[in-house]
Amino acid sequence: MLLSTSSPYRRVLCYLPRYRAVMATGLVCVLASRILLVYSPLLLRRALDILQAGGADAASRVAWTALAFLGVSVSAGVFTWAQRLLLIGASRRVERDLKRDLFAHVERLPVSFFDRTRAGDLLSRLTSDVEAVRFIVGPGPMYVTGTLVLLPLALLAMTRISVPVSLAALAPLVAIGFVVRMLAPRIMRRSRAVQDRIGDLSARAQESFAGARVVRAYASEDVEIAAFEHENQRLVAETLGLARHRAWMQGLVALLGGLANLVVLVYGGHLVIAGALGFGDLAAFLAYVGLLIWPMISVGWVVSALQRAAAAIQRIDEVLTEPAEPDVVTEPAVTAPRTAGAVQVTSLTFTYPGADRPALEQVDLQVPAGRTLALVGPVGSGKSTVLSLLTRTYEPPPGTVFLDGVDVTSIPLPRLREAFAAVPQDAFLFSDTLHGNLAYGIAEDLTRERALAAVAAAGLDSDVRSFPRGLDTVIGERGVTLSGGQKQRATLARALLREAPVLLLDDALSSVDTHTEARILEGLRREMRRRTVIVVAHRLSTVRDADHIVVLEEGRVLEAGSHQALLAADGWYARTWRNQRIEAELEDLP
Ligand SMILES: Nc1ncnc2c1ncn2[C@@H]1O[C@H](COP(=O)(O)OP(=O)(O)O)[C@@H](O)[C@H]1O
Numbered sequence: 001m002l003l004s005t006s007s008p009y010r011r012v013l014c015y016l017p018r019y020r021a022v023m024a025t026g027l028v029c030v031l032a033s034r035i036l037l038v039y040s041p042l043l044l045r046r047a048l049d050i051l052q053a054g055g056a057d058a059a060s061r062v063a064w065t066a067l068a069f070l071g072v073s074v075s076a077g078v079f080t081w082a083q084r085l086l087l088i089g090a091s092r093r094v095e096r097d098l099k100r101d102l103f104a105h106v107e108r109l110p111v112s113f114f115d116r117t118r119a120g121d122l123l124s125r126l127t128s129d130v131e132a133v134r135f136i137v138g139p140g141p142m143y144v145t146g147t148l149v150l151l152p153l154a155l156l157a158m159t160r161i162s163v164p165v166s167l168a169a170l171a172p173l174v175a176i177g178f179v180v181r182m183l184a185p186r187i188m189r190r191s192r193a194v195q196d197r198i199g200d201l202s203a204r205a206q207e208s209f210a211g212a213r214v215v216r217a218y219a220s221e222d223v224e225i226a227a228f229e230h231e232n233q234r235l236v237a238e239t240l241g242l243a244r245h246r247a248w249m250q251g252l253v254a255l256l257g258g259l260a261n262l263v264v265l266v267y268g269g270h271l272v273i274a275g276a277l278g279f280g281d282l283a284a285f286l287a288y289v290g291l292l293i294w295p296m297i298s299v300g301w302v303v304s305a306l307q308r309a310a311a312a313i314q315r316i317d318e319v320l321t322e323p324a325e326p327d328v329v330t331e332p333a334v335t336a337p338r339t340a341g342a343v344q345v346t347s348l349t350f351t352y353p354g355a356d357r358p359a360l361e362q363v364d365l366q367v368p369a370g371r372t373l374a375l376v377g378p379v380g381s382g383k384s385t386v387l388s389l390l391t392r393t394y395e396p397p398p399g400t401v402f403l404d405g406v407d408v409t410s411i412p413l414p415r416l417r418e419a420f421a422a423v424p425q426d427a428f429l430f431s432d433t434l435h436g437n438l439a440y441g442i443a444e445d446l447t448r449e450r451a452l453a454a455v456a457a458a459g460l461d462s463d464v465r466s467f468p469r470g471l472d473t474v475i476g477e478r479g480v481t482l483s484g485g486q487k488q489r490a491t492l493a494r495a496l497l498r499e500a501p502v503l504l505l506d507d508a509l510s511s512v513d514t515h516t517e518a519r520i521l522e523g524l525r526r527e528m529r530r531r532t533v534i535v536v537a538h539r540l541s542t543v544r545d546a547d548h549i550v551v552l553e554e555g556r557v558l559e560a561g562s563h564q565a566l567l568a569a570d571g572w573y574a575r576t577w578r579n580q581r582i583e584a585e586l587e588d589l590p
């Protein structure tokens, strides 16, 4: 079952060879420790037999036997210690390897994968599923080998003492295996549910803390408390359920173990009285019963753990078999050492995976290197989609998007993305210093001078001066909270530092006021002349100086031209321009 090619366990088996030596040594230790454990009751029996027989040298003979018992116990202890260290150690390393590969794969998946996958679900595959897999690498083989050695040897020793007593003792012991086998899946299911509930509770609390301002503003503290309490109750219900099942299992195991001892004591004691069994035999028998309880538990547990692991591997496999971002290995015939930055889009029609109608239809655009193109249009008209397709954040159809005349689908992704610096619509910064954020994705060390120059170009300089530790201020969750406009300007500075030939600004200054925007744009002009710029903006005053303006509506090009030409055409652009002028004038009234 474990080795067949269709087996779900195959995914894990390929991790084992590099830990072969450690695992083999570990299994030899299991062998040794179990053999020693089976041997020790025989020494016990011998000591009791000596005591019962009596005689002049009984004391010294018992002492020697006790010494042997000590030797066996110490060796069994050492081997047990070593087997755990080696096998559990190897399984933790396999766990690490699997996690590393899984995370590395997820990092290479296209953005569309994250559109349809919950982060929490991915996290549970990365943690509790990998943990379930670890069981069949370390603890699983350890218990199975232990049981396979101990069970037959102990049974052999027991039946040599007395077959009927063995059979009588075996009944409750086998029942232990069944009880565990029955309860183990429920316990595993419950503990997974407990993990999920803990996740829900943490997510609930985290969201409430992150949204503290909104909560206060809407005076909805009681709603939050009630929602938390609801999750809290669900968690405690799950935990108590788990405790109940564990209590049943442990209680039944203790009862059945006691029963096995009782059977031996009554039946065996009967035989002792009848003279058919020695005291030593009875004592050895009781010791064997004690030794057999754990293997019985582990048999029941391992069978369930294998099933659980198979399901976990399947869930991990689902992620690992997701195709990574497509990429071409062959170098295309790009001769220019550096991208000039000419962008062309021809008859681009694009539908998002799973969407029923195209987000873009027959779009044509052209930006010569070093020029500025503006994309404007109503919300949802496809402006951001155009930008995503340029960088292959979503994959455009071949033959529709070109950089310097080369189809982007034939340019290796790292090389393509090097050509672009993008300021996305929703500014995202990491919980790090401002400097760390600015240096993100830049190969060389970022000097303070360069960082400050970019900060100034993005119009964030006076803000940075007011920060407690300037560029070294920690921002985000663990530090200073930036305003929307500050975040946007920080991401703009980060993009400028990339020194990429094409700059993509997706409504990058929407959260700053008109006057600040005008000032920033003025400062950016020098930076913009050195690059190709594609700027998406809601405010038309932002784009009036662009070399070419394209108006999108419902995924189609509605009109295009220079600011003057579009005003003269008296269409959507001219109308929106007039409306925005009136709004701006109203805003400026004293
Ligand atoms: N990841 C996505 N998956 C499916 N549909 C999307 C996705 N992103 C955007 N859309 C849809 O594509 C259309 C264009 O969106 P978008 O390019 O974001 O417009 P804009 O940037 O002009 O506001 C909209 O109808 C939007 O709902």
Ligand SMILES: [Mg+2]
Pocket: 383, 384, 385, 425, 506
């Ligand atoms: Mg958008």
